Structures are given as C-alpha cells and as structure tokens.
C-alpha cells in the first residue's frame with residue numbers, strides 16, 4: 001500500500017495545504033451523521049433528515065447524502081475489515097473520527113459510481129482539515145490501497161471460507177455481524193438456504209405501508225386517494241409508491257396510519273383469535289407508540305370492545321393517546337409486569353420490547369449496535385411480560401405474543417417457557433394470519449421481509465386454561 005509517509009508527487013492528489021477544500025454539503029452531512037452515530041449513539045434515520053432540513057439540503061445532494069450515510073452505516077463492519085486489511089492494523093486502533101472518514105471514503109470507492117479520485121481527494125482533504133498532513137497521508141494511503149481492488153476481490157480474500165463456514169461467509173459478504181446471520185439461519189431452520197435473501201433484504205429500503213382505519217375507510221378507497229396499491233395480505237394495507245406519508249390528508253385526518261403490513265396482521269390476529277363469550281375487555285400491554293392499539297381498537301369498535309393500553313415510557317404513552325384519538329382506548333402509564341390492573345381480559349396483545357432484528361432494514365446502523373449480550377436481558381423481560389399478560393387474561397381468553405425479531409431466544413424460547421410454567425396452550429396461529437402464504441409448519445407465525453415484504457414479526461396465540 002501507499003504508506004503514510006509517502007510524499008505526494010506532482011499531479012497526485014496527496015495532502016497539500018493549498019488544496020484543503022472542505023467537504024461539499026452532501027458528504028459533510030454524511031460525515032456529521034456518521035460521527036453522531038458512532039460517538040453519540042444517534043439513529044441515522046432520525047439524525048440525517050433533521051440535518052438535511054436544518055441545512056436546506058435538497059434534491060440530488062440530499063439523495064447523495066442519504067445514500068452515503070445509510071450505505072456506510074449498513075456495511076460498516078465490512079468496510080472496517082477492508083480498512084483494517086489495507087491499513088495493516090486493527091480499525092480499533094484508528095482515531096474514531098479518522099475511521100469515520102475512511103468509512104465514508106471506502107464506501108464511495110467500493111459501493112458507488114463516484115470517481116475514485118474524487119472519493120479519495122475529498123476524504124484526504126477533509127482529513128487534512130480535521131487533523132494534519134501526516135494523517136491525511138495515512139488516509140490517502142489506505143484509500144489508494146482499497147481503490148486498487150473491487151469489493152468482490154476484497155471479500156474473496158477476507159471472507160471466511162464458504163464451504164467450511166457458510167454462515168460466516170454469508171455474514172461477511174452481506175455485511176452483517178456473524179451472530180445475527182446465525183440467529184437468522186437458526187430461525188429459518190430447514191429454509192436456511194434463504195439466509196442470503198434475508199441478509200440482502202436488510203439493505204433494501206422498505207416500501208411504506210399504510211393501514212386504512214377499519215370502519216372509516218376501505219383499503220381500496222385509501223389506495224385510490226393516495227395513488228397506492230392495495231396490500232397483499234392485510235385487508236387494511238395500502239402500499240405507497242413514494243413520497244412523504246406524513247403529508248397525506250388521510251394520515252393527517254387520522255383515517256390511516258403508517259404501519260408495516262406485518263404489524264397490521266399481528267393486531268388483526270389478536271382481534272380474530274377464537275374467544276368464547278368475549279365481553280369486550282381487551283388489553284395491549286406494551287402499547288407505545290400505539291400503532292397496533294389503534295388498529296385493535298378500530299376492530300374492537302365493531303363489537304363494542306374497549307381497549308386498555310399500557311405503556312411504561314410516558315412519551316410513548318402520549319403517542320398512544322395521539323394515535324388512538326377518537327377510539328375507545330384508556331391509556332395507562334405503568335410497567336406491564338406490575339400494572340395493578342384487574343385481571344379478566346378477554347384478549348391481550350403483548351408486543352414485547354425486543355432486539356428489533358426483524359426490522360434491521362429500517363435502522364441502518366442497528367445491526368452493528370446490537371450485541372449478543374442484549375438477548376438474555378430482553379428475553380428475561382419478555383418472559384416476565386408474557387407471564388403478566390397470561391395472569392391478566394381470563395380462562396378461555398387469548399394472549400397474542402409478538403416480537404419484531406426472529407431470534408429464537410425471543411420467540412419460541414419465550415413461548416416454550418410460558419407453556420412450561422403457566423396454564424396456557426398454544427393455538428395454531430397461522431389461520432389468524434390468512435390469507436398470508438408461506439407460513440411454515442406452525443403452530444406459530446414467523447413473517448419474513450424476503451417472503452412477505454413485511455418486517456420479520458413473530459406471533460404466537462396462547463389460550464389461557466382454567467387455573
């Protein structure tokens with residue numbers, strides 16, 4: 001590689017004081033958000049739009065900033081491995097700001113059509129501004145080494161062997177931590193051949209789904225109003241072709257909600273579950289921000305049901321109130337494990353806090369931020385919340401356990417624990433999701449983005465037995 005001390009020759013784009021041009025607005029925005037993500041745990045999908053609006057960046061610049069930011073966040077681990085190889089040192093030993101610059105530069109080299117000399121020189125000049133010419137030289141050397149080969153050539157050298165370690169190979173090539181690829185493979189089971197499709201799906205931007213509020217607007221009417229397409233599975237779903245859904249009149253008027261079709265199916269399954277003598281006491285035990293509560297309440301309104309919505313975080317409880325305006329919903333700020341509510345509910349939805357591994361496509365940096373150590377802590381909370389949900393449900397009533405993660409420790413592991421410890425029996429959850437196809441052997445439901453176009457929601461319907 002070109003070493004840090006190499007002096008730039010005439011005509012080369014090495015660091016020179018006279019050429020220290022600050023980054024253009026799009027790259028600057030991407031660089032700032034990358035730093036906010038790596039140093040302040042910011043969420044790129046919240047930080048970037050705010051920053052673009054604040055700086056008045058629009059059009060092609062905004063699109064370029066978005067591609068750079070989200071793309072770099074998604075493939076961070078892969079970039080770091082290549083940067084480490086090119087620099088011949090561990091990325092952990094590189095100054096974090098310099099490392100973010102290197103990520104930004106190497107992403108442009110490996111994954112965009114940006115001219116290599118532009119990718120290198122803009123990054124090197126910024127390194128000279130942020131640091132000094134020695135470190136600008138280091139950046140120059142690393143990026144030039146990276147630019148000598150394409151991504152395929154780098155991964156062929158650095159990825160684990162596909163034959164002896166297929167999961168490690170797929171994880172590396174698709175830029176995921178190995179433990180996440182392993183978790184997806186475990187959840188896919190016999191369909192583990194779909195692993196590559198699942199991993200690839202996390203790099204795709206999800207289509208925006210709307211839910212037409214039942215009793216107010218049909219999906220067909222909503223689709224016509226927003227120039228969208230009626231959904232495949234949920235009777236309330238409409239797929240938006242693009243644009244900002246927050247500006248749609250139907251959304252502003254509360255006739256429709258932005259909601260993944262998988263989440264719609266979960267709320268609907270809770271309302272459809274077989275319950276003899278339903279008295280209309282329904283509970284949502286982890287309600288914030290209230291998307292599923294709103295659909296559940298609109299469905300419950302058709303039979304006069306009243307929903308109690310419990311949410312621990314006050315700000316999220318306020319969102320539940322906002323999202324369920326005009327519906328029969330009582331919002332309670334409480335820990336669902338100790339809500340103090342009178343037991344005897346007919347239906348309880350418990351959509352537990354989870355790793356969110358089923359919605360990685362929505363959070364560009366999430367795959368690198370989550371850690372395996374998060375799993376046991378969350379699984380414990382999930383078991384406790386499910387136990388509380390069961391205790392609050394009357395015999396003959398149904399608990400719908402849901403997560404937005406396919407990790408087995410958060411899905412079947414939690415449900416198996418409940419079946420062992422509490423008076424419940426598992427129902428076949430699949431009919432509650434009809435007409436959704438490709439639901440596997442049951443009795444539970446695992447949705448997948450690559451199969452269903454939804455987040456990877458898991459759902460298990462449990463009937464409470466006489467105590």
Ligand SMILES: C[S@@+](CC[C@H](N)C(=O)[O-])C[C@H]1O[C@@H](n2cnc3c(N)ncnc32)[C@H](O)[C@@H]1O
Pocket residue numbers: 263285286287288289290291292293310311312313316334335336337351352353354404
């Ligand atoms: C997966 S989200 C629920 C999403 C929601 N059902 C929807 O569709 O809009 C889980 C929620 O549970 C809340 N939560 C976390 N721990 C809780 C607890 N102990 N009791 C009640 N709610 C809790 C979180 O603040 C979060 O809002």
